[in-house]
Amino acid sequence: MSFMNLSYRYKVPLWGSFLIVVSALAVSASFMLNAYNKLENDLAIESEQLGYSLKSNLFSAMLQDDVWRAFEIIAEASQRPASARVHVESMVVVDNALRVVVSTHPKETPMLTTMGELGAEFRELATRISVMSGEQAKTVYLRHSKHYYSLTPISKDNTRLGTLVIVHSRDVFLPLYADSAWDALSVGGLILAILLPFNWYWGQRMALPLVQLAARMEQLGKKWPEKLDPALYEYHDELGSLFEAYHHLLKDLKAKETLEARMVQSERLAALGQLAAGIAHEINNPLSGMLTAIDTLKYHTDTSPLTQKTIALIERGLNQVKETVAALLVESKVKSRTLTPQDIEDVLMLISPMSSRKALHIAWHNSISEEIGLPATCIRQILINLLMNAIKAAAHQGEVACDIGIEAAQLRISVSNNGKMLTEEQIAHLFEPFAAFSEGGHGLGLWVTYQVVQQLGGNITVSREMKDRMNFRVTIPIENET
Amino acid sequence: MKLLSLLRIFTLCWTLVSGMALAEPATLRLGITPAMAHGQYALLEEWRSYLQAKLGRPVEFIFRNSYQEHVDLMKLRKLDFSWLSAPAYLESRPYCKLLATPLFQGRPYERAYLIVSADDHTTHSLLDLKGKIFAYADPSSNTGYLVPLHQLQQAGMDSGTYFRKTFFTRDHQKIVAAVAIGLADGGALSGFFWEVLDQSRPDITRQTRIVSKSAEYGMPPLVARSTLNKQDFALMQKVLLNMSTDSEGIRLLERLKLNGFAKTSDRLYRNVFLMMKREGKL
CATH class of the missing domain: 3.30.565.10 (Histidine kinase-like ATPase, C-terminal domain)
Structure with a gap:
């Protein structure tokens, strides 16, 4: 059975629920997307700020080729306080030839290796660095990467000595994001918790009068429908008008039926009246003759006692017939005061x-x-x-x-x-x-x-x-x- | 240029300050390099207080990054004493004179250690580190620079191109750290500092392997500027030499990982002197 053939009782609440769920999902999704973007942005800003705070010292260390000082700068900066949102996994300083000058993890990213030798992600970063211009730091989120990177040009007075690559783990991203996402989901859940029961109640409330009306309309013509509770719908909107129209229709139909029944009855009674009057007249004429004849016969003396008795019997019978006929022959037209x-x-x-x-x-x-x-x-x-x-x-x-x-x-x-x-x-x-x-x-x-x-x-x-x-x-x- | 003007301002301020303090006994100023300090500032402060008490004079420790800066300050009479490396002392002999030499393991000697990462099992001498990254302590250091440089020279190598990259850490113990984390493939440092670190942080030294130990050289001496008056010189020398005789001094020496100070002569630094000669540094 297709959805569209469902009763309004289910279709209205279901359709409403569907829309509410879609809206709640859309709201939640938008919140989550927003939270995601905000978090990405926040982390990017924090990371870029960190890079920015180091770049001046790194510039002078690089200028003097003081590898150890550069190392100490990035090693110390990598030790973030536990409360910090942004944790540094490692830092790599590369020169303009995209070679590692120094890094916090020299075993993984040895000094003097080119970024191209350090794997696909660093290769990608190398291309990003090579197209970077100005002094603006940039945060790079690579697809399917477990890290995100902040690239800070190490420059002063438009002279760029290299780039600081700050490597962050995305692992910290998820718990932070989960917090925000949970908030967003809660909002969606709350919307659903409030709107769904309300929608179900309202949908039923809206559909019930319609359903009952439809059921009664269906009964019309077959039998008289059950009475419709007037309190079921007491408003004067379109549905209210439909109810009024139904009640009018029902009243008209009932009046029509009553009228028809009365017409049938009066026609029958009229026919009966005519028949009765006709028969009464037809009986009355011979009856008058018969009664006159009996009356005459009564006065004949030569009749036997049996005959006398029979005559009396016939006379009584005929009189009864007369009375009955007289009763049937209602005559109102008689002149009366x-x-x-x-x-x-x-x-x-x-x-x-x-x-x-x-x-x-x-x-x-x-x-x-x-x-x-x-x-x-x-x-x-x-x-x-x-x-x-x-x-x-x-x-x-x-x-x-x-x-x-x-x-x-x-x-x-x-x-x-x-x-x-x-x-x-x-x-x-x-x-x-x-x-x-x-x-x-x-x-x-x-x-x-x-x-x-x-x-x-x-x-x-x-x-x-x-x-x-x-x-x-x-x-x-x-x-x-x- | 900037540095020079800064220095001028600094000197001006200093003259004013010392002028104002004329009524008080003159402050004795001792220069310390990062190599000697290696982060133990609290201990140095205690030592300063100790010296102050023993000398009956205000004592100030002056911290500069390089030996050369100390020598410059002594030339300018801005520094009375300094704890210099042997080459720095020998280079600036006209401006300073030997005051005392610290005693390590009872003797005024140290060795240069060549270290590599503990994972490196193939390096057996400096000559196996060609084209690698090498960490020196300081350009003025004996064990942390001059000794390995001289070894290369002796082997007929051009020290300028022998390593792929070299850098200075200023602090001997940081050489150990640089090698341990893999920033440098090898490094040269004073055995004294390695042994001291081995006692306090064996977890770091364990990540390195000593490839070779050099011959013995005189420990970095404490020197006085040559223009210092004899009384102050003698007073300071006396206090240093007597450190190992009082309990507080012994306690400080123990923490400095030294046995005391000894009066020595330039003979102690003859090897260094010869090396420098050969390297053309003198």
Whole structure:
């Protein structure tokens, strides 16, 4: 799997860590390089100063060909105090012909030998010396050499007698450099120790909302994603906007789904209503005929007792059919008087006996104070149906709340009760006739209520409130007939 | 030129100083060369104090690099006594007279040692060192210069070109050091100094090998300028000769690795004199 396909959760911290490590390395390397150059420079300066301090005495010793004095000068100068940073391994004085005049280690660098005979490094030094001009000392670092060399012209008044070669061991260089390098590495380490955990935390912190958002976006269309903790990301940058957009999207989708579900439900209920009304009409016509015929037949005296009995049986059956059909045929358009506050208070009176049987507490709130342009019969029917259902569903000694009022030119009825809760499945089919969950009754109460509300151009919804409370809400637009 | 003017200033200062000290007994000045001092300045200071006490006169040691400078100072009466090499004494006899000769191993004699590095097993005489680097003590030295020069001369060699390179160390014991570290392939020095060094620093002498020892020659004498008054001469001679008779003197002599001082005559330096004659130095 390529790095780029990794989760942001790892990619962001990893990428950050990589950059931090690179930066820390670069900083450390620059420190180390700096320390290296500084050390080289310092050692060069110290060595050149040493050479410079000797050159005047060496000049006069060479001028007088006083080999022994020259030897004593360089031998004494080679004995550096233990505290000195620059230690001298050996010193060699060469003349202008690049021959050894004197050296602190005559056995290795015998007097009068030419530099060319003293090995590759001295040969290289010889070429460097031959191109040197002026009185300026020079420090030479040769590649792969265990030594470094400081070359000091032994000159006075532009007269050069030779060159002092100070040989230093690079062995002292490394411990000195290790000190500086260790400092540099510590700085790098410190940077890493501070930035890496911070980066990891920050990277995770940045990536986590994105990761969770992505996971939820993936779930969209398959199922409703889990809820996203709003505290996960509460800033208003681009990521914050993404979160807001996601929440909007989710809200829109939910609203759309609810709307679709409601449309499906109302279409189904409308179809059912039409079907029921159609069947009811079709049944009503022959039923009226049959009932008239039975009625006529009843008054014929020559019928046997068995026939009489049968007729009575048929009549009862037909009457039941009539009642049922009448119940299915919701007719709200019947002319009715308008609703008065007293009509609503009457309902309370009507249901009181039922509620007291279950010792229920009725929280009644009616804010209607004047006549409203809505058919009183229909509204009363709606209210009675809802309240009876609520009383039926309420637990013993439970509570039924009823709130009636006017809001934005709409009559608003809210009936709620505690007790048995309806499932989502039940809610989906609540307003259909002969609903399977209906206990007692013909299961047409809510169907009728729904039909009446629909015919009045209103809306009925049911929702679960809190943990144990079902709430039916009805809104009906008030026609301003006055 | 510079040196000369410096010397003039120095002389002027010195005249002023000695003029001011006129009321005090005159200071006796003894010249010491590096060859004689060989770094033992604390010991010399003790010896100076000793002489001062014995003489009842202030004593000053004057240090100059070469014998020649001592002779020059004596000519200028800036120096009363000096410890010279035998050739330096013989060369400047009109200006100085023999005061006393130190005794080494009870006798006023020394030998010249020819030394090479202990690693050198092939050199058996000076004649094996042709084309090598050779260290002398001082151009005015007997054992450290004149003797090997004379040997070469005797062998028919041109001492000027015989060695590839020669140099002077001024101090006999430094010849041993120069040979030991390999700066010189060979060197000539007074046997006295080699033996003294052998006692104090055998680690250095062990790095060298004595190739040959020369015949005996008189030890470097202590001399007085010829213009010095007799009392001062006699006083100094007495103090030196009596050094071996008092305990403090003996202690100092022991540290100087000498047995005492003896009154000698020019006969002691006859060999040196003859050599110098042959070398054309006189």
